[in-house]
Amino acid sequence: MKNEEISYNTKKALSEALKQAMKHKPFQKITVSELIQACHVNRKTFYYHFADIYALLKWTFEQEAIGVVRSFDLIVDYEEAITFIMDYIEENEYLINCAYDSIGRDELKHFFYADFWALVVSIIEQTERMTRTRLEPDYKEFLSQFYMEAIAGMMINWIKEREHRDRQVVIRYIADTIRYSLLGILRSKGNQTTGK
Incomplete structure (x- = not known):
């Protein structure tokens, strides 16, 4: 071996x-x-x-969920990627709830921050290529943080409110919000640069 x-x-x-x-x-x-x-x-x-047990927990999440999500074509498979994350949360409810209850909402978000940040940047860059538009670096960073905070926050809300929120509706809302708002932003920026 x-x-x-x-x-x-x-x-x-x-x-x-x-x-x-x-x-x-x-x-x-x-x-x-x-x-x-x-x-x-x-x-x-x-x-x-x-380095410590926190690093082990982060590695566990990376291996079991985030690593798999990275393999999706995020322009085409938004809903499939979000569905996979929700499946993982449901299958590992005790793990997520234990982490949430022990380390709190902000720290749980922090565990995913770097990895979700890379995913969100990837989505933005794929949409830039698709629309043949480039965002200014500062605005791209702002947008990445905006979407990252929104996705992580909504997923953590769903963890705690699952019984009261229809999973398919949440998936559709997250996917549609990212897809249409990002396309709208990039198309608007593209029109500004071409003078339309």
Whole structure:
């Protein structure tokens, strides 16, 4: 077995141990000691792979949800990508709720920020290519932050209000809002530069 495969398997085992622990106790009460004991590895091995338990949780989310979403064609598959995220949330309700209850809304958003930021920038850049329009760098950064905050905020709201909000309606609203507002912004900018 190659070193990369051994490393990945170790990370995956630690991730599974964390998920199991989160079924029974708050995130902040989970210790490195119990995770390494469950995986039969030593402390040095844990810290070789992760700076702390927060880094392990972030890696878990990245592997199980965000990494998959990156593979979607986000111009074509908005709704499919959002559906996948919602499926992941439902299947891992205990994990998300434990993280939410233990570290809070803002910190949970922070876990996803860098990765969702890259996704949102990708959506904007694909739409720029499609409309043959370029946004000023400052405005593109503003728009990326705007959409990132909106998507993350709406997903976290949905986590806590699922029983009262129709999932398909939320998916459609998020997808339509991004699609049409972004196309409108870029078409408007394109018309400004061509003098139409």
